[in-house]
Amino acid sequence: MNNSVVLAAQNITAGYGGHPAINDITVELREDEVLCLIGHNGAGKSTLLKCLFGLLASESGSVMIDGQDTTRESAREISDRGVAMVPEGRGVFPSLSVRDIFSLGMHASGVPKKEQSDRVEWVLDILPAITEFMNRPAGTLSGGQQQMVSIGRALLNRPRILLMDEPSIGLAPKLFQDLLAPIRALQQREKLSILLVEQNVREALKISDRAVVMKSGAMIWEGQPAELEDNERLMELY
Template identity: 35%
Template sequence: MSRLLELSGLSAAYGGVRALDGLDLHVDEGEFVVLLGPNGSGKTTTMKCVSGLLKPVAGRITFDGRDLAKVPGWKRPAIGLGHVPEGRQIFPDHTVMENLTLGAFPVRRKRAETERRREEMLELFPRLGERSTQLAGTLSGGEAQMLAVARALMGDPRLLMLDEPSLGLAPLKVIELFGYLKRLHEERGLTILLVEQQASTALRLADRGYVLDHGRVGLEGSAAELRDDPRVQAAYLGQLRESA
């Protein structure tokens, strides 16, 4: 598999507080990779640096061999980066269809292509088809998360990044959402980078994973290796040791 995303020595900070400290990780074309770790370990910061919402203070990010330091954040969807941020951030005063249309805007699709892609999303997420004229702010939590994913897919990304998509969802909705992600990966070959607190569920879907600890990689390995490693649970309790 070819290397699609690579982070080398990445450091980032909020004011004087360092959130990433020399982070190294990669995602290959066609992989499903999960980022795990306790709150404050740098998972969301990693996503923000890749999508251009936060500028790193050191290190390098390459996407398909291209240095992202030379690509402003607003242009990154057009080169194949899709980001579903924490909290969904859909447009509540716009309809489902309008939200989907806005998802195509950064890649400057022609009207016919936008309409084709929009219909594809409604077929993939039938619930959205039933709610197509409904304001996004009136959707249930699960429906809103589906809309956030579908909006990101409107740009036909090569890499889909999702930050805590299960947050606030009922267990059955989590299963439904992760079922969609499995289909996107297995049936469509979509490359996925997922930040998730529900480690056991995420590792059943993923090919590989990283456990972050204080802005660095504390553990990495195949999903099976991490799933069976007792230190993964320790990471969530903030007890991961440097010797790991």
């Protein structure tokens, strides 16, 4: 595995209304790896992702992409660097069809019109189940189907760095496995870098190359997923 760092938070402190949610966080995502970020609710995981993707300004510290400082860049600028984010809670427009959601997403991120149908075909190859409900309003879809749409929309940008915030929320374990398998296959084929924030620790660790643990806004552990197979070790960290 190539160890070059593609995305890094360096001593990031950030929060809301003057109250820090994360303190002095440093973490690195490397080329061609799945890094699993775990921690209890309120540990600051989503806040960190928002800083990395330009959705939240940090109070101190820096964000680096390919060694370049992107701390003050907008989400659109960071998207243009090849980063995509699957937000917590899916964020699909219930009244729009999946096809329209995809079109809107590509328009918003500046995908040239002549490339759009190829992009959609590429996503449908990765997540073929979406084909069955392309013309349905997103509000009529199940939670698992909506999550697929949210991931598909992020993939339309052909990102090389993918941030995923709690993709298992509201999904049965089997559905989550069915969702993760094609994403891991894509990652290995395309050498993607994925930062996966997840509560379903067991399933997430199965597809991860490294893991980091956050607690109360601080990074408290980093290591190999196999080291967390012991329940006692996991409970200590939580």
